[in-house]
Amino acid sequence: MEIWIAVGVGAFNALLLVLLLRRPSGNNEAAALALQQSLQSMHEKLERIERELRTEITESSRGGRQELTQNLALFQQSQVQQLTLMQKSIGDTLNQQLQQLQKSNADKLDEMRRTVDEKLQTTLEKRLSESFKQVAERLEQVHNGLGQMQKLADGVGSLQRVLTNVKTRGMFxxxxxxxxxxxxxxxxxxxxxxxxxxxxxxxxxxxxxxxxxxxxxxxxxxxxxxxxxxxxxxxxxxxxxxxxxxxxxxxxxxxxxxxxxxxxxxxxxxxxxxxxxxxxxxxxxxxxxxxxxxxxxxxxxxxxxxxxxxxxxxxxxxxxxxxxxxxxxxxxxxxxxASEVWKVLGAVKTEFERYGDWVEKVREQVQKAADTLDRADTRSRQMRRALKNVEALPEGEAQALLPKFDDALDDTDAKV
Missing domain, CATH: 3.40.1350 (Trna Endonuclease; Chain: A, domain 1)
Known part of the structure; x- marks a missing residue:
């Protein structure tokens, strides 16, 4: 509100200034004086209006606060009443659900009790029947065992009669x-x-x-x-x-x-x-x-x-x-x-000594071959140095004059 009042005062002052500037220059002092007085009067009016506005705004804000306080009190009272009603409704609902749950649990417990009683009765009857059956089977086995013992007694008597013979006792x-x-x-x-x-x-x-x-x-x-x-x-x-x-x-x-x-x-x-x-x-x-x-x-x-x-x-x-x-x-x-193993080890030892002689001979042959290869390599380098100044022929003419290296090897192998 104060911002709009200041904007209005500024606009009014600007309008007065424009009007004064458009008047003839001879009346500048009178106009300035009149403008000053007008501005002073306007300023006093604006101050009065501002005070009135401030008073009105203060009263209005005080009334708004009182109304807001009353509204908040009413809202709080309404919320308390709603919460009380909601709490009562939830309590009633919970009590009802708890009663239903207790009733359901009681029904289920009764059903489980009946089921357990039926199963116990069935299991008991089944166990009793199985026990009577096992007792009957055991009695039958005992009866059969008595028969087998009678047969065994007869067999022992037969064995006693058999062992009466001296030759039979010796065979036993x-x-x-x-x-x-x-x-x-x-x-x-x-x-x-x-x-x-x-x-x-x-x-x-x-x-x-x-x-x-x-x-x-x-x-x-x-x-x-x-x-x-x-x-x-x-x-x-x-x-x-x-x-x-x-x-x-x-x-x-x-x-x-x-x-x-x-x-x-x-x-x-x-x-x-x-x-x-x-x-x-x-x-x-x-x-x-x-x-x-x-x-x-x-x-x-x-x-x-x-x-x-x-x-x-x-x-x-x-x-x-x-x-x-x-x-x-x-x-x-x-x-x-162990004696046979020692004999085998002795034979292996003798053969191993002969093997050492063979290895020594092979080593000498390999050494001779290595010396021969070294001499051949030395001779090859000497021949390469001797042929260094000789002009090399093209490959085609060289192959026409000399056989291929592979063919020469094949001929050598065939001769060997």
Whole structure:
């Protein structure tokens, strides 16, 4: 507003100045005085108008501020009311949704409870039926097992009747002994039904083959192994022990000891013949129980080794002996292979010395060829210096007078 008033005053002053300038020059002083008075009066009016305008603007701004304050108060009250209504509406909506959610969750929980109850009932019925089925199957298996046990009892009785025969008992020990030998040794390291004592017509059940004095190609040395199974004496001993009859058990144990001594003496007389055999033999007892009863007899093991050079062995003891022998065979094979390797290395050494002579001869030939090439190169340079002043012919005339280099090489190869 003040800017427009100043612009209007300036425009009015400019208009008065233009009018004064257009009047005649004789009245300049009077005009200037009149203009000054007019300007003074105008200035006073403008100041009065400015004061009035300022007063009006101040009152107007004061009224505007009051109105704006009232409007803001009304707007704030309206917003508070709207927020209160909105809060109430949101609270009602949330409560309603929460109630719906609780109802939905309760319905789902009831449905899940019914589903779980149904599944539990179904699973329980299924498990019970499976359990009854398994129990029935197990009872059937037990029934079948009882039938098999009855058959096994019949088989044991048949085996007992079979083992009553002395020859059959011997075959039982031989079969078990052969199984142990096959488990540890190779087929080349033992033999069956061997006449270890020359011209005796007595054949031992099994014998382990050792290298002889002539090496691997010489006659072998045999270790006799014979299987014995004194069933009657052993059963009498077990029967007396079951009855807790000490006197009968001692009598049966002495009878078993006498039987073992008799068998050991027979083995020593029939199968031991150094140097064709080792200086001892092995008496194999096919059951651990029988072997343990024999070991209980005081001094029996030492007596058999000292008097008859016979060692007792049960299944476990014989297996340990065979493993030791197997390691010895492997060590011997390694020694033989080491000897062969040394022989091969000696031959390689001799051949390597000859190879060194050949290399030396080849080196001399190569050196001679290198010297010859050096002399040829020197001669070529001398010939090139000698032909330096000779005028070279064109290539066509040179090829007409001399053969091509490749053709000359082919002719040389053909002559060679």
């Amino acid at each position: 020990g031989e079969v078990q002994l052969e199984a142990l030998l096959e488990q540890v040794l190779t087929i080349e390291q033992y033999a069956k039904q061997v006449e270890t004592k020359p011209r005796s017509n007595q054949r031992v059940d099994f014998a382990i083959r050792f290298p002889g004095r002539g090496g691997a190609d010489g006659e072998p040395v045999w270790l006799p192994i014979d299987a014995k199974f004194p069933r009657e004496d052993y059963e009498r001993l077990l029967d007396a022990q079951d009855r807790a009859d000490g006197v009968a058990a001692e009598v049966a144990a002495k009878a078993l000891e006498v039987r073992i001594r008799t068998e050991a003496k027979s083995i020593a007389e029939s199968y031991l013949a150094p140097p064709h055999t080792t200086d001892f033999a092995i008496l194999f007892l096919p059951t651990e129980g029988l072997y343990a009863e024999v070991l209980r007899r005081p001094g029996l093991m030492d007596s058999l080794q000292r008097d008859y050079r016979v060692s007792l062995a049960g299944p476990t003891t014989l297996l340990a002996m065979l493993n030791s022998l197997h390691m010895g065979f492997r060590t011997l094979a390694l020694e033989q292979q």
